[in-house]
Amino acid sequence: MRRRSDVVWRQVDGSIVVLDLRTSQYFSLNPSATVLWQLLQDDTDVDTLVDALVEREDVDRERATSDVGAFVEQLRSLRLVDD
Amino acid sequence: MTERRGPLAPFARRVHAAVLVPPVLLWLAVAEIGVRTVRLPTLASMMGVPFSADPVPEPAPSDASATLALTRGERRRLRVLERLVSVWPFADGPCLRQSLVAGRILRRRGPVLRLGVALDGADLQAHAWLQLGAVTIGSPAHFSALTAG
Numbered sequence: 001m002r003r004r005s006d007v008v009w010r011q012v013d014g015s016i017v018v019l020d021l022r023t024s025q026y027f028s029l030n031p032s033a034t035v036l037w038q039l040l041q042d043d044t045d046v047d048t049l050v051d052a053l054v055e056r057e058d059v060d061r062e063r064a065t066s067d068v069g070a071f072v073e074q075l076r077s078l079r080l081v082d083d
Numbered sequence: 084m085t086e087r088r089g090p091l092a093p094f095a096r097r098v099h100a101a102v103l104v105p106p107v108l109l110w111l112a113v114a115e116i117g118v119r120t121v122r123l124p125t126l127a128s129m130m131g132v133p134f135s136a137d138p139v140p141e142p143a144p145s146d147a148s149a150t151l152a153l154t155r156g157e158r159r160r161l162r163v164l165e166r167l168v169s170v171w172p173f174a175d176g177p178c179l180r181q182s183l184v185a186g187r188i189l190r191r192r193g194p195v196l197r198l199g200v201a202l203d204g205a206d207l208q209a210h211a212w213l214q215l216g217a218v219t220i221g222s223p224a225h226f227s228a229l230t231a232g
Contacts (some may be wrong), residue, residue, distance in 0.1 A: 008229040018198045
């Protein structure tokens with residue numbers, strides 16, 4: 001899974017602001033999601049995202065798995081990533 | 084540069100307006116319809132000002148007038164555009180339409196369209212401007228350019 005190529009973004013004040021160029025819709029990601037979003041520049045799997053969240057945000061694995069699952073599901077529903 | 088003023092200046096201004104307003108208005112209408120119906124990168128390319136998500140060259144002066152030697156025709160068209168945009172009723176923040184049409188006017192100089200964002204508390208603000216090499220037109224300093232990387 002990775003970010004779609006027709007999505008542009010910027011980190012502003014700790015948050016990520018994303019613009020989908022197909023729909024001209026803006027999205028704002030919270031600081032935890034920022035870690036995950038940056039990893040999605042390259043082809044990445046869910047386990048890698050969970051590992052990163054555990055390491056960088058100091059959360060337990062169960063919580064990280066849940067958060068990553070919800071995040072990925074949201075990105076897919078918004079069609080911001082390609083599988 | 085100041086332009087010569089004489090007794091015929093008001094008449095000349097009306098003639099210029101009559102000649103310059105219709106095409107600028109037409110392109111503003113194209114931009115207005117386009118932003119509602121066409122993907123932005125496609126629209127921008129159609130208007131001669133492709134969207135760029137490349138990293139912004141540094142440093143980027145915020146005021147183009149000191150470094151861009153615009154022709155008289157370009158200045159006049161940009162002034163007409165500014166006047167039309169100031170009364171444009173179809174968008175609250177018409178910077179995107181203005182940038183697209185300004186890019187059209189300056190297309191021979193190879194401008195690209197930039198989009199940027201800023202957070203004002205929880206409010207997201209978006210802005211559009213032109214970039215010609217290291218020169219930017221219409222770029223408030225507090226907006227950060229969106230990039231693909």
